[in-house]
Amino acid sequence: MLADLSPLIAATTQWLTCAYPSGGGALDVALCEVQARQAVTVAAWLRYPTAMDAALVGMAGPGGSGRLDWITGADGAGSDDPDGYAWRTWVDEIVASWAACLLTDPELAELAVAEVTQGGHAAGTPVEFRRLVAPDERDRRAAALLRHPDLLAPVAELHHAQLLDRLKPGEALIA
Template identity: 80%
Template sequence: MQADLSPLIAATAQWLTCAYPSGGGALASALCEVQARQAVTVAAWLRYPTRMDAALVGMAGPGGSGRLDWITGADGADARDADEHAWRSWVDEVVASWAACLLTDAELAGRAVAALAGNSHTGGTPAGFRRLLTPDEADRRAAALLRHPDLTAPVAELHHSQLMDRLQPGQALIA
């Protein structure tokens, strides 16, 4: 049984960077990917706070990118290459939505990272999420689409209320 969220995190971050790509070259693409991965990691750890939660989603699967693809208009683009894009089955819609929320709201991102203190996934410090929490100008340029609240709103709004519920004071995450 897999108690590791890395396939879900990798697929969901890849989906975000495909849906909201960087406009620059290789460095900008890498910076965009790092920001997406950090936001997705925080969101995944919030959504699946225990090893048991992670193991269960590893067994059942997260649901895939179908609805997200439809919302962003990418639903028909990859249908003919389904085998080539099997990673899409590991995309978690809720995690993608929460990550979009975190990428467009610095205060919310700070609250989310703070909520992870003592979580069974975290061994590091918030410094591990610097590009999410305090992006510099190069980070912002690289992820202009990914961090644009109007562009990501259809995805962010899907599960925003659940994220807000999770981050309410007194909603301790089970360690």
């Protein structure tokens, strides 16, 4: 199942790490990417819970990073280089927004991980999301921008209510 969503997960992870990069060396960059990938994976598994959902997004495409680029001030990024822009077409705005929510809200991240580890995506596969749900100090330093609630707020707020409704049906109107 993971292979079906892998282009979407890779592109959305890349978008997040480009928009909110690590400021450190190679290890910090890797730690930041792992945290982003874990958040994006959980968000993608929540958004596309069945094989049919994954197949449909694979056929139709997720929509691209246009609005996300505009919101974060990267409007038109990569437009001069067609090869540099191609991956952006596989960015899923809702998955990026949900991942931003998970990166900035540990309680929500734990709820989401509990939901996906019981679902079909994780069935028969040992998965671990420790860096998402229990980051240590090194993880937090490496992903300081990626986990900063104020910086991610414009992206997280886009689809926050939908994520709450997915995880806690009926409570999205309260938030």
